[in-house]
Amino acid sequence: MKGRRESEHFPRVVSMSTTDERPRVRPTPILLHRRRGMVIVLLCVMYFIAYFDRNNIATAAPQIMGDLHLSNAEFGLAISVFSLFYALLQIAGGWVGEKFGPRLGLLVLGVLWGLSTLFTGMAVGLVTLLVARALLGLSESATFPTATQAMSRWVPRDRNGFVQGIVHSASRLGNAAAPITVAWLIQLVDWRFSFISVGVLSILWALIWYLMFRDRPRDVRGISKVELAEIPDIPKAADRPPVPWRRLIRSILPVTLVDFGYGWAAWMFFTWIPTLLVSTYHQNISKYGLATSAILAGGVIGDWLGGVLSDAILRRTGNARNARRTLLLIGFIGAIVFMVPLVFTPPLPFAIATLALAFFCLELTNAQLWSIPMDVAPTWSGTASGMMNTGFGVAGIISPIVVGALVDWTGSFAFPFGLSAGILVAATILAAVMRPKVVDPIAPPEERVTA
Template identity: 55%
Template sequence: MTTATPAAPSPAKGTPFRGRIRGKVLLLLCCMYAISYIDRTNISTALPHITEDFGFSETTAGVVVSAFALPYALLQVFGGTISEKAGPRRALFVITVLWGVATLWTGLSVGFWTLAAAPFLLGLTEAAAFPAATQAMSRWIPRDRNGFAQGVVHSAARLGNAVAPLLVAWVIAATGNWRWAFVATALLSVVWALVWFVWFRDRPEAAKGITDAELSELPPVETRATRPPVPWRQLARQILPVTFVDFGYGWVLWVFLTWIPTFLSSTYGLEIGSFAWFTSGVLLAGVVGDTVGGVLSDRLIHRGGDTRHARRVVLVIGLGGSLVCLLPLVFGQGLAVATVALALSFFFLELCNANLWAIPMDVAPQWSGTASGFTNTGFGIAGVVSPIVFGALIDASGWQLPFALSCALLAAAAVVAWLMDPKRLTSVDGRLEVGTPSSERGHA
């Protein structure tokens, strides 16, 4: 049975984080997101050294990087469902310890197969990480701040992107060996896991020191404390278009995460100490873009816009802006123009990230782990295909053609983002209710 969900009033302004336990939860999740991307992208900075040590071609290097994305893509939905059953406290503890082991393994690799196995294990363990974190946010974050919360944590992820080249370059310069960079970053994961498990609580009402006022600002108890059976068919129908948009976004993001250090090194002859700074400068633009994208869409909702319109407007602006700024790379440019174009392209691209992760919280708050797993499958598939195809095109024709293909995918994703119309799914007394776009007005 399907009925329209009654509209809820839109707050005049977002509920606060300062002085609330949820602010500490969000801060701790920010640290996790940053560490996860340090562990994902440290291999990109070390890749020139790794390929030199092992004699890899660019295509082979792309295969190694893609080894992360195959299990990451395949286990997104499964990982999100498992994290809902286990609860984010236990799930994220196990996940972060295991990905710390995977990161350490990278530093101990001795050839192609052992090196490829390390990112494979990392992808296997990280597959459930962001769905589990989204489940935690669905319990702890007021609905009118979904975009802001996702923007902030993904800004932290991009900060991890930006810090990783400098951290890895510093460790390599200090030790003379790229392997120690992976030992150092592995320790960060284990430390975070211990802090999370000791402090975090799955149920806000079980948290020490939480007030009735803060509990009243959180999502309804049935959203954060119950988990009815997943409506797989209806959920897939709402989320699959978002998955395609996430694929287009993810393709270009993987280009930035995988190939920018190599692009700067091979095209402009920069040494690691130089291209690490240029890479960090490009990736820092994403730190700003993530938070701006989330805040912008939340503000559109607070001013009376419906959720669908707010999310899709920011998505189209982000995808279109990234496309336009990436065009100079198709024709080849000097170092200064290329760096500015890449930074602006990455800023616009990251306007999308918070909105792509907020949509599952908007659409299916009771199944946000599974729904976000559906969405992030697009990013995972892009991670399998993008590094391999991009690397093969570089070997075959240089850098212009793969950048042109990236622009085409951004255009396709922008069209789908404008046309998609996901609706809210909720279970009330065992009945599935499907909200219409008008009934979503004022929800976040």
Template identity: 55%
Template sequence: MTALRPSPMRRRVRGRVLLMLCVMYAIAYIDRTNISTALPYIKDDLGLTDTMAGYVVAAFALPYAFLQIFGGAIGGRIGPRKMLAIVAVLWGVATLLTGFSVGLMSLIGARLLLGLTEAAAFPTATQAMSKWIPIDRNGFAQGITHSAARLGNALAPLIVAGLIIVAGWRSSFLVVAALSVIWAGLWWVVFRDRPADHPKMTSQELSELGELHTPAGVGDRVKTPWKQLVPQILPVTFVDFGYGWTLWVFLTWLPTFLSDTYGLGIGGFALYTSIILLAGVVGDTVGGMLSDRIVARGGDVRHARRVILVIGLGGALLCLTPLLFAQSLLVATVALTLSFFFLELCNANLWAIPMDVAPQWSGAASGLMNTGFGIAGVVSPIAFGVLIDASGWVAPFGLSIGLLAAAIVVAWFMHPKRVRMVDGTVVVGGAAAATTETVSR
């Protein structure tokens, strides 16, 4: 079977749009994870226990979890250009306030604001990608943007550690806050909600984007068909919960684990954390490209996403298992690095599924999907903090392994169907076995 040539990204306006989104994803993750590197110093300075620190981290995830759907739907309504510019400025303000925190409650308040503003970011960015990225590059687009997010993860410990050494933990939040505001201004200048409105758009590139990306085919004001959308996305939401639970372990507790278990100082645990998280940069891109390659060779889209999800979740589970036993720093580092690589094979595919299933409502669909990650972010840091205080690190790692196993089962059996608009009617699945319902405009 001859492989289809994927749609080009170089020398296209969409390539610049994707680059801007990569920068945003990196900044967003630096803003949300810089606290993990600073946490040991924040705890000492403000007198926090591990349980209190868990509440601080979970404060971000609370609004992030429950406003994903709302944020994605609003972003689809008012457009990614305006929505992303606004929320980037606001999460920069939230990061700034984190640096000015004086106690537990002010820290929680700043993190709540950060979660509130970032809740709309990735679903709205997914809506932008649905309009700007050819369908055959959905996995690649989600993979490369989330690779940028993981690069932000990997750089954050080194950047934050350097700033802490030079000027204290508060300075790290003040510096990265400025990056968000600068990006917002550039985004407003570069991006347009409809590709056809961009001054540098060509007729050739517009034709490459397909019918959903043209002014006549966008249908921005069509009401979101929740009745049809929820049954297709809900199983993906559960898989995203299992994935997200373990991801939050890496993003939140990795520096503390390395510091507590192996007695590493800030330079040591920052370096090891960065090495481990760099594996996610590779994993995200590889996961998206592999599933796109299966599709390009004539494979079924749903099967392609599902296979990579099962491989990723299964590999992460196996590689976490050595941490249930006493291990040297070298063994633990290798196990964590491989586990994070496999885990991040899943990320692009989880985000590509809403684009595959409901490209017209991908903001709302991806918000529903990523609610699983958000809920995991509420529960995981608190549960980890409590379990660490009570019994050490074995129990929380064991719980993560169990949730990964449950996610593997659901991922293998889920079959999300396409949701699309045909002649003013929402159609679910193929033409022969579709369910329909008219949606008001």
């Protein structure tokens, strides 16, 4: 009974004293004299490109709607089509990524999402835009679960939060860089050029990834024994037991629901900030590009800081569940507090400040949501993270359509911000009570710990 009870909790990732006063534990090095530094840099570039691409369409929204004669609701439908395919294939995509491995998986996915971005720049109406965004959702559905599988193979378990924070900081840097860069490209050429150039860059990244990455660290020539001892040895697909679907679903489903709440609010920022600044505050393209970048820059810091702080709590307490939950609660509550003033349409400077602070707090939670699948199911982290990220994808289906329709109906973003704050309240309550359990029979007994 003791072994069964211990296996239900997060793995012990560092040696901890059983006394109340725990020794100070140094974090495992991530970049210094380690081959995994190259892997993390490559993944940071991928996350940057992927989220630059996602915010590309939001920044170009006024021009796309004008050029293709789309309403707010029709544009929201284009965003939701991406999310429909993104959500439906999350779990299957994560499973396929595990079967074929991150090296081949991200090569194929990177080429596909690069082509879909090129096609977005060639859209001539609503139908062609929908087809291009559907292909992008299909290709990106497996991208981040497969990247998480790559991290599980290369990252020490006491740095899960830090690395997830770093790569998602890179994604938010892509979010923040897109508005000002795309606004400049639109003024210099047109909105189509921004999609074509990013598509080419995506394909180039995929080729570099395939040349430089290996699925198993032990297959890298010259890697040190020290580094190999610091990271888990994930078996090849053929050597792993079958995915324990029922146990995995029970453990991850509450996290998926919390991720839905996060995703609803995040899609508000990813999709509608430029339109908000144009329609409510009457900003031109040069001004709204800079303001949107300033707002989304808060997420760069939030993702990094959230990962650093939760890993610090983990090393001090040995309890990953409490470490992730603490930052989830801090982030969600902060985002709610800073979203409430937006219901009353404050003056522009105050709106920009509260939007930036709300997004900063919201992004404190992102590294936690992606770390939990790595904590509880490192052997099947691709499948588990796909399950978790389904919540974000489903939110992306519903949120843009609902928000677009509400804005068309009311002529204001006040009600959508109030609705987002309410959904975050529900996510906060669930985050406080959920208890995800370890599903990893391969983990040795010394890496398991009771709560």
